[in-house]
Amino acid sequence: MTQNYFVGIDGGGTKCKARLENEQGELLGEGLSGPCNPAQSADTAFASIIEATSLALDAAAIPATKISDLNVCLGLAGVNVPRYRQTAQSWILPFKRTHITTDLHIACLGAHAGKDGAIIITGTGSSALASVAGNLTSIGGHGFPLGDKAGGAWLGLQALQYTLEALDSLVPPSRLVTDMCEALGTDEPQEIVGKSLHYKSSDFGKFAPVVVTCANDNDPVALAIVNEGKQYLIEVISHLDKLGAERISLIGGLSSQWAQWLPENIRQRLQAPMCPPEFGAVSLIKHLVKEC
Amino acid sequence: MTQNYFVGIDGGGTKCKARLENEQGELLGEGLSGPCNPAQSADTAFASIIEATSLALDAAAIPATKISDLNVCLGLAGVNVPRYRQTAQSWILPFKRTHITTDLHIACLGAHAGKDGAIIITGTGSSALASVAGNLTSIGGHGFPLGDKAGGAWLGLQALQYTLEALDSLVPPSRLVTDMCEALGTDEPQEIVGKSLHYKSSDFGKFAPVVVTCANDNDPVALAIVNEGKQYLIEVISHLDKLGAERISLIGGLSSQWAQWLPENIRQRLQAPMCPPEFGAVSLIKHLVKEC
Numbered sequence A, B: 001m002t003q004n005y006f007v008g009i010d011g012g013g014t015k016c017k018a019r020l021e022n023e024q025g026e027l028l029g030e031g032l033s034g035p036c037n038p039a040q041s042a043d044t045a046f047a048s049i050i051e052a053t054s055l056a057l058d059a060a061a062i063p064a065t066k067i068s069d070l071n072v073c074l075g076l077a078g079v080n081v082p083r084y085r086q087t088a089q090s091w092i093l094p095f096k097r098t099h100i101t102t103d104l105h106i107a108c109l110g111a112h113a114g115k116d117g118a119i120i121i122t123g124t125g126s127s128a129l130a131s132v133a134g135n136l137t138s139i140g141g142h143g144f145p146l147g148d149k150a151g152g153a154w155l156g157l158q159a160l161q162y163t164l165e166a167l168d169s170l171v172p173p174s175r176l177v178t179d180m181c182e183a184l185g186t187d188e189p190q191e192i193v194g195k196s197l198h199y200k201s202s203d204f205g206k207f208a209p210v211v212v213t214c215a216n217d218n219d220p221v222a223l224a225i226v227n228e229g230k231q232y233l234i235e236v237i238s239h240l241d242k243l244g245a246e247r248i249s250l251i252g253g254l255s256s257q258w259a260q261w262l263p264e265n266i267r268q269r270l271q272a273p274m275c276p277p278e279f280g281a282v283s284l285i286k287h288l289v290k291e292c
Helices: A042-059 A064-069 A082-089 A103-111 A152-167 A175-184 A189-196 A201-205 A208-216 A220-242 A255-261 A277-291 B042-059 B064-069 B082-089 B103-111 B152-167 B175-184 B189-196 B201-205 B208-216 B220-242 B255-261 B277-291
Strands: A005-011 A016-022 A027-033 A070-076 A097-102 A117-122 A126-132 A135-140 A248-251 B005-011 B016-022 B027-033 B070-076 B097-102 B117-122 B126-132 B135-140 B248-251
Touching: A005 A042, A005 A103, A005 A277, A016 A042, A016 A277, A027 A042, A042 A064, A042 A070, A042 A082, A064 A070, A070 A103, A070 A277, A082 A097, A082 B189, A097 A103, A097 A277, A103 A117, A103 A126, A103 A248, A103 A277, A117 A220, A117 A255, A126 A220, A135 A220, A152 A175, A152 A189, A152 A201, A152 A208, A152 A220, A175 A189, A175 A208, A175 A220, A189 B082, A208 A220, A220 A248, A220 A255, A248 A255, B005 B042, B005 B103, B005 B277, B016 B042, B016 B277, B027 B042, B042 B064, B042 B070, B042 B082, B064 B070, B070 B103, B070 B277, B082 B097, B097 B103, B097 B277, B103 B117, B103 B126, B103 B248, B103 B277, B117 B220, B117 B255, B126 B220, B135 B220, B152 B175, B152 B189, B152 B201, B152 B208, B152 B220, B175 B189, B175 B208, B175 B220, B208 B220, B220 B248, B220 B255, B248 B255
Parallel strands: A005 A070, A070 A097, A117 A248, B005 B070, B070 B097, B117 B248
Antiparallel strands: A005 A016, A016 A027, A117 A126, A126 A135, B005 B016, B016 B027, B117 B126, B126 B135
């Protein structure tokens, strides 16, 4: 009898992780490759998936030809947008079986060890997902500058907007303005505009630490920005609650900071994530294969 | 004795206008060509300047060779940013004398017929300039999404952000949300995100009329957005006042709408613009030549 192999892929904007398990749930090997967001480059994403999977087979000392025996779940950034999901679904992949879902979905499954629950991600961007009784409900994840409230890029943009209005003498100066100008290396509005003309969300995100530091030092402007983000997260958590999510996890680079800022009664609703996203992807493909 | 010719150029993102006058202030000819924003394409801007000027000479039945006798003021979009101003200053133009300044500066001089005063532009973007006793002070003009508060793109972005939060059930529904979904042709968040992924500021600006209509019909969400823009414009006007600007003009596509929304005491501070920007450019180059 052929051994069944399961692979979970966590594909994001900067890296692609593969986790290879057997039917008994043993971790056989892992693989790490480059960018894997079909909305940025479909060809690169495809290549990263093949590379990470091949590395995982290698690590497990399983022959490369066994790639055609794999049951794979791809959790990819960008495929929440229909046209990029279609791109990924049109790929001719060498696996036995492939299931495609979002990076958010596998992160949620991972955080709750394959069970129901909800996650809120606050990194450079922000988004949330509830997975309850087979129903997925996503909140946010609309990208920058349209959404991503409470994400690092959003914090940075708010700080930069305030800084420019302050340098125009339209709003009061503050510690945040001084610190932003120091981080920018200039207090000349036109130079700031020139620098930021081609900023991507990750460039705005680099100013998030300035907002965090100023807010923690009680600067009223930074606190007002943080407060808007906090109100948004409270609304999101309350909505995930209404959707019936029992476990709610806050993940991403800014999660511990936001958890600290949230009021005690809200913080108590949050629970630590249990496993990484690629674990969630493996648990999903196992579940789907078992169902057949 | 050679006749002195003066040309004023109004160079913007979509078109370039030239106005040719003689020393006596007679309008001899005008020329209209294409895009003229060095921040978008320096080569195109250069070509548009030559074309509009040549057309103005043509219209005045002045030989093309006389281009080397012209005293020209270029009022260009984008040159508020140092690196694009340097680009424009490095051009080898065929004129006798060239002065380069911003589109905002010549619009301000035009609005006040070459005299002191201030302008606020609210079109797709927003910006302001005071020209008082030879001192120029600019406010805003930081571009989208960094600044441009009260501009059309800003109005559209606010409406789109609220719409997506409402579709996520995080904020209450409203007439604005219904009208925005109708304008978008969908109420599916991921479709909206997909559509708007590559929106430029002009694309966001297309939703400004939806906000205007809803605000004028007293939709509370649209009114809250308009109120934020209004507060910003009130701060700008009060600051222009402090700078000593006697005449203040509100210009651009959204100006009559904002004037209507502003409180009576603020509206009374505003005066209609007297002449177009290219007139302002001619008056500036005449002044500079006279000073020599």
